[in-house]
């Protein structure tokens with residue numbers, strides 16, 4: 001297959017692009033940076049397309065190449081519904097295939113917080129078969145792009161909703177927890193401030209496991225049109241267990257709660273109770289990495305190493 005990845009240098013995008021390369025596919029990946037093209041994409045056999053995906057000029061560049069591909073995946077950093085719809089429409093505008101030609105698969109990367117129902121029992125539980133929720137204000141824009149992708153007649157549209165993703169540079173776990181713990185570990189008190197509530201349960205997934213789901217879904221695109229997959233481990237973890245594990249590996253002595261500010265931080269401490277099954281049922285996908293708490297020694301070291309690399313750039 002020819003695969004086109006928008007956001008191929010990203011936390012989710014790079015492992016996904018590498019998974020397609022390893023599986024033998026021809027992979028194109030966008031970046032706005034010549035340096036990332038030379039250092040992250042080309043060395044990993046990902047064909048770099050250097051363009052700003054949202055600019056008029058960039059849209060022409062990537063739209064033309066993406067239109068020749070069998071799979072297009074939007075893994076750009078989230079920027080609201082308008083920009084994601086713009087990206088989807090630009091791809092559709094460039095599609096010009098003879099009648100009867102196979103349709104391409106289009107995968108939009110969304111997030112699990114659009115299914116969150118909060119902490120509780122089975123009434124709060126969710127999976128791919130459950131409707132979306134209005135619980136988290138921060139993500140109420142997601143259906144505005146998900147629905148047109150899923151209902152499009154021009155593509156095999158699929159949505160992958162990621163849980164909170166861990167591994168490598170830590171992504172949201174770095175900004176909410178690791179960065180604060182690292183700073184505090186160098187102080188006398190060794191106590192870090194972080195946004196949490198005692199009851200919060202986090203649904204998470206390793207970035208390599210999510211990459212494997214992209215690959216499996218993309219290869220089966222023509223029979224998965226209109227499906228939503230949830231990329232999450234089979235069990236959730238209590239946020240305080242994650243924080244306790246960070247205390248253990250960072251040399252800190254504890255943590256203090258700071259109140260959530262704004263809708264994103266409210267979403268961070270919302271509980272998403274989930275055990276996904278559609279990825280396994282339709283593609284044989286099963287996450288293989290250790291959970292965040294169990295593998296914290298590895299994930300903390302990887303976070304530190306990635307931070308050091310970034311700081312010396």
Ligand SMILES: NC(=O)c1ccc[n+]([C@@H]2O[C@H](COP(=O)([O-])OP(=O)(O)OC[C@H]3O[C@@H](n4cnc5c(N)ncnc54)[C@H](OP(=O)(O)O)[C@@H]3O)[C@@H](O)[C@H]2O)c1
Nearest residue numbers: 007009010011012031032075076077078111162164165171
């Ligand atoms: N990370 C998570 O835990 C998580 C969980 C669930 C869902 N998601 C969703 O997955 C998607 C990707 O997330 P991510 O964490 O992988 O994102 P990311 O690493 O922050 O960004 C992905 C790529 O988007 C490009 N980009 C960033 N800002 C841009 C801008 N202003 N204009 C054009 N391109 C830009 C960058 O490529 P260049 O700089 O090379 O151009 C970057 O490598 C988002 O929709 C996010 O909401 C993420």
